[in-house]
Amino acid sequence: MASVTIRDVRKAFGSVEIVHGVNIDIQDGEFVILVGPSGCGKSTLLRMIAGLENITSGEISIGNRVVNNVPPKERDIAMVFQNYALYPHMTVADNMAFSMKLRNADKAEMAARVDKAAKILGLVPLLDRFPRQLSGGQRQRVAMGRAIVRDPQVFLFDEPLSNLDAKLRVQMRTEIKELHQRLKTTTVYVTHDQIEAMTMADKIVVMHDGIVEQIGAPLDLYDRPNNLFVAGFIGSPAMNFVKGRMGSGGFVADGGFALPVGTAPAASEGRPVVYGLRPEHIRIDPQGVPAEVVVIEPTGSETQVVLRAGGQEIIAVFRERMSAKPGEIIPIAPTLSVAHLFDADNGQRLVA
Amino acid sequence: MDDFTLFSIGSGTMTATATLSKDRIEPRYSAWERLKSNRDWLGFWFMMPAAAILLLFLAYPLTKGVWMSLTDVKIGRPGVFVGLENYEELIFFDKTFLYSTGFTIIYTAIASAAKFVLGLYLALLLNNNLPFKSLIRSIVLIPFIVPTVLSAIAFWWIFDSQFSIISWALRKWGVIDHNINFLGDPILAQATVIFCNIWRGIPFIAITLLAGLQTVSPSLYEAATLDGATKWQIFRHITYPLLTPIIAVVMTFSVLFTFTDFQLIWAMTRGGPVNATHLMATYSYQKGILGGQLGEGAAIATAMVPFLLAAIMVSWFGLQQRKWQQGSKE
Ligand SMILES: Nc1ncnc2c1ncn2[C@@H]1O[C@H](COP(=O)(O)OP(=O)(O)OP(=O)(O)O)[C@@H](O)[C@H]1O
Ligand SMILES: [Mg+2]
Numbered sequence: 001m002a003s004v005t006i007r008d009v010r011k012a013f014g015s016v017e018i019v020h021g022v023n024i025d026i027q028d029g030e031f032v033i034l035v036g037p038s039g040c041g042k043s044t045l046l047r048m049i050a051g052l053e054n055i056t057s058g059e060i061s062i063g064n065r066v067v068n069n070v071p072p073k074e075r076d077i078a079m080v081f082q083n084y085a086l087y088p089h090m091t092v093a094d095n096m097a098f099s100m101k102l103r104n105a106d107k108a109e110m111a112a113r114v115d116k117a118a119k120i121l122g123l124v125p126l127l128d129r130f131p132r133q134l135s136g137g138q139r140q141r142v143a144m145g146r147a148i149v150r151d152p153q154v155f156l157f158d159e160p161l162s163n164l165d166a167k168l169r170v171q172m173r174t175e176i177k178e179l180h181q182r183l184k185t186t187t188v189y190v191t192h193d194q195i196e197a198m199t200m201a202d203k204i205v206v207m208h209d210g211i212v213e214q215i216g217a218p219l220d221l222y223d224r225p226n227n228l229f230v231a232g233f234i235g236s237p238a239m240n241f242v243k244g245r246m247g248s249g250g251f252v253a254d255g256g257f258a259l260p261v262g263t264a265p266a267a268s269e270g271r272p273v274v275y276g277l278r279p280e281h282i283r284i285d286p287q288g289v290p291a292e293v294v295v296i297e298p299t300g301s302e303t304q305v306v307l308r309a310g311g312q313e314i315i316a317v318f319r320e321r322m323s324a325k326p327g328e329i330i331p332i333a334p335t336l337s338v339a340h341l342f343d344a345d346n347g348q349r350l351v352a
Numbered sequence: 353m354d355d356f357t358l359f360s361i362g363s364g365t366m367t368a369t370a371t372l373s374k375d376r377i378e379p380r381y382s383a384w385e386r387l388k389s390n391r392d393w394l395g396f397w398f399m400m401p402a403a404a405i406l407l408l409f410l411a412y413p414l415t416k417g418v419w420m421s422l423t424d425v426k427i428g429r430p431g432v433f434v435g436l437e438n439y440e441e442l443i444f445f446d447k448t449f450l451y452s453t454g455f456t457i458i459y460t461a462i463a464s465a466a467k468f469v470l471g472l473y474l475a476l477l478l479n480n481n482l483p484f485k486s487l488i489r490s491i492v493l494i495p496f497i498v499p500t501v502l503s504a505i506a507f508w509w510i511f512d513s514q515f516s517i518i519s520w521a522l523r524k525w526g527v528i529d530h531n532i533n534f535l536g537d538p539i540l541a542q543a544t545v546i547f548c549n550i551w552r553g554i555p556f557i558a559i560t561l562l563a564g565l566q567t568v569s570p571s572l573y574e575a576a577t578l579d580g581a582t583k584w585q586i587f588r589h590i591t592y593p594l595l596t597p598i599i600a601v602v603m604t605f606s607v608l609f610t611f612t613d614f615q616l617i618w619a620m621t622r623g624g625p626v627n628a629t630h631l632m633a634t635y636s637y638q639k640g641i642l643g644g645q646l647g648e649g650a651a652i653a654t655a656m657v658p659f660l661l662a663a664i665m666v667s668w669f670g671l672q673q674r675k676w677q678q679g680s681k682e
Contacts, residue, residue, distance in 0.1 A: 052574050073580040085571035089593045098589070099579035150579070 002063025009058035036207035078147035255310010276340030288333030471557030504619035538628035564598035604667035
């Protein structure tokens with residue numbers, strides 16, 4: 001086990017820079033998730049940690065050792081690829097034992113380790129099968145087994161669940177989390193699914209276009225997003241952004257209605273801002289802003305309502321069932337006393 | 353008449369079908385309609401052209417050849433059945449036949465092995481990211497594209513006893529003081545024709561194996577690297593096993609082509625010097641067509657069949673799907 005430090009890392013393919021100076025500190029034993037939209041450089045960063053991709057500039061260290069020029073096989077990391085990359089001509093057991101076989105490990109030890117990993121992952125009945133004879137979820141577990149057997153310093157996962165169906169994904173999510181709690185190996189996990197990130201991570205790194213937008217614990221990111229990108233990316237359904245400006249008493253939306261802001265940021269009157277309002281932080285309040293119901297989407301456990309107020313669309317999620325019909329006007333108000341306010345020009349969070 | 357047939361009759365016989373269901377009268381189909389609607393019949397007729405071609409151009413000549421080898425037919429004279437006399441003659445009295453059989457085996461073994469090793473090496477090289485990749489790949493194909501006879505003639509000149517450029521160059525550098533008699537000395541001639549066969553055969557193997565290499569997912573190599581494999585271990589444990597199916601195919605073809613080689617030898621040495629470079633194919637031609645002993649020539653050609661069958665059997669087992677390919681447990 002080891003910590004991983006990423007300092008000012010940049011990556012360019014030819015003349016195109018893909019990763020623009022990334023800094024991340026990963027503690028020993030931490031489960032860190034890299035999230036971000038497709039093409040933002042998550043896989044590239046992961047592959048740089050693994051050593052499969054050169055670092056254009058900057059420094060990556062694993063356990064206090066700078067690994068910029070250390071070849072992948074000496075970095076003592078194990079990676080689970082998005083497509084699993086199982087060796088098709090080897091049985092499950094051979095796939096898992098391959099790294100030890102290369103090191104001429106003791107036969108008995110090899111068998112013991114494979115057996116242990118297979119037990120953890122429920123692969124015992126599958127040990128003699130070939131990858132072709134496995135389902136997607138089983139293959140995924142074999143890929144993890146191959147990593148576990150290695151007992152590496154760091155696990156790297158590149159979107160390991162993206163090929164699975166929704167149910168299996170939820171199940172595997174729990175299994176991976178459990179596995180980490182048991183093994184306590186430092187893990188870097190890439191996904192573009194923010195639910196995966198929220199549920200599994202000790203720490204989330206939100207990336208966007210090759211830069212890190214914010215690093216923090218899942219709930220910190222949810223409660224205090226640094227900027228509009230993180231605010232919009234974390235949380236589902238996404239946060240509502242109401243455009244407007246700061247008035248004397250609070251926020252005034254472009255449509256004319258006012259929303260409470262708690263403590264207003266200093267010297268902010270007249271400034272154009274974006275008011276961030278999570279769908280689940282909206283309640284019905286007779287004193288609230290009148291909003292027209294556009295669409296009602298009951299999901300059973302909750303009701304998602306698309307509303308229009310002052311020409312801006314707002315999505316609200318209510319725990320209770322609604323009898324309102326489209327076209328009806330309902331008064332809404334934010335439940336939170338502290339509002340998310342962002343600068344309309346640069347998207348940064350405004351602090352009171 | 354089963355359901356399937358009713359459905360497959362098509363719109364042309366809709367009325368007939370309707371009648372069938374209403375009045376339960378067997379409708380009368382014309383022979384042509386029956387033909388169109390019956391899968392077996394249709395399949396049979398679709399197969400006929402191919403079967404006819406096979407019969408005409410493969411089975412007939414083969415049978416005829418085997419039959420001729422059992423007669424004493426000569427050019428210009430019909431033969432009578434003589435049993436295995438031709439074979440006895442060849443095996444017990446014809447030293448050249450035994451020699452050419454031996455040389456054919458050696459020729460095939462050495463050339464195939466060398467073509468395989470070099471072709472695989474070349475394929476691995478070409479699979480890397482090289483500058484001007486496609487240009488280099490096209491250049492590699494040249495020996496394969498040039499007609500054999502043309503390249504054989506070029507080689508003939510390169511290895512000529514008087515005008516050989518190799519002798520000339522070596523003499524210029526002072527390595528030797530007289531020309532090397534490449535095609536005049538039996539051992540040298542044998543080495544030379546084997547060399548030319550290798551030169552000509554490499555591209556086919558290299559390009560085919562390259563195609564095979566490109567089907568191997570790069571992430572397997574990455575996974576193996578992370579698992580701690582060296583370059584050699586990656587080749588040994590990943591690349592080579594994944595390539596075995598295509599190696600089996602390509603080597604079967606290579607062995608068959610090499611064993612039956614004719615053009616190259618005929619253009620370069622005509623089997624000489626003193627029959628040292630005769631392959632079974634060239635010797636059969638020499639004996640049967642040029643020497644007029646059609647029966648014995650046919651016997652030599654027929655004698656090749658067991659060897660070819662053996663090669664095919666070996667590859668048949670080599671070609672059998674490996675466990676990991678087919679997905680069943682056995
Ligand atoms: N070998 C390469 N050569 C050139 N550009 C590349 C190369 N690999 C990746 N890129 C570019 O780098 C950017 C980041 O790619 P990367 O694979 O890291 O994205 P990602 O965040 O993993 O996306 P996804 O969620 O879709 O997997 C993309 O714009 C991609 O086009
Ligand atoms: Mg990716």
